[in-house]
Amino acid sequence: MTAAKLIEVRDLKVHFRVKTGALMSREVALKAVDGVSFTLAPGETLGVVGESGCGKSTLGRAVLKLIPPTAGEVIWLGRPIQELSTAEMRPLRRDMQIVFQDPLAALDPRMTVGEIVGEPFDTFMPSLPKAERKARVQEMIAKVGLSPHMVNRYPHEFSGGQCQRIGIARAMILNPKLIVCDEPVSALDVSIQAQIVNLLMRLQREFNLSLILISHDLSVVRQISHRVLVLYLGRVMEIASRDELYGGARHPYTQALISAVPIPDPDREANKPRLMLAGDLPSPFEPPSGCLFRTRCPRATALCAEVAPPEDRVSESHRVFCHHWRE
DSSP: OOSSOSEEEEEEEEEEEEEESGGGOEEEEEEEEEEEEEEEOTTOEEEEEOSTTSSHHHHHHHHTTSSOOSEEEEEETTEEOTTOOHHHHHHHHTTEEEEOSOTTTTSOTTSOHHHHHHHHHHHHOTTSOHHHHHHHHHHHHHHTTOOGGGGGSOGGGSOHHHHHHHHHHHHHTTOOSEEEEESTTTTSOHHHHHHHHHHHHHHHHHHTOEEEEEOSOHHHHHHHOSEEEEEETTEEEEEEEHHHHHHHOOSHHHHHHHHTSOOSSHHHHHHSOOOOOOSOOOOTTSOOSSSTTGGGOTTOOHHHHHSOOOOEEEETTEEEOOTTTTO
């Protein structure tokens, strides 16, 4: 992992106009992502965590410009991409890929595995000879742990874990620099989850690949990530290295998420301290004033209702957005 920046995200916002109310007569802004900033180095994994509805998937898609951002900048290898046209983005697409949550739904049931994995060649390398294309597809299928002889089978003939391996092979076939993994193991059995996580880590080492891993499972994030970003209603609550976050989380929301992660040892699990969150996630259509987390926070004061917490640095690599993180 190097200090160079593969991608830099500056104050990224994705807002949607949504009609609501009686007869859909009122239009309100849904702030799915509201001012997120981070950097990602070559060969690094950034874990993005938070409850469902906090904007994790929207953030991942906005970084890839699959969703147009409302404001902010995404800088790819020193080049801002938010104003690029579809034609200007096309050459960059081969270096930016995505792996989806539902492995079977992400694969075209009418195409064979060989056609699915080799499909990116149609766009980026149409003149590639058939023999070389077939060899590359078989090589990549083998790298993700499947038999090269499976190229003529269809997705419905595979298990969920195998389908996810096919999706990873398709994302990897052009040797990209970045893959956004959107809940890549949440639909899989626990034993298969470990295999897919180990596969991603092996491919990252082999190809110096950068990953943005979106997940609600903090144990998976801890295993694979170098840094972790915690989202709540579209805003960053805390961002730090893996060891700093899991060993010394400062935001009460992060602390609650970590305390909910089960420990394999039954005695330690039964006796560990728990920080329970009060209430439910507020409606994104009517977010709380000031600090978004204040309605569920045990440390909330009048200041939290009036002023959104600014960025505060715990260390050079550890940022937190909380008025009372020192308490």
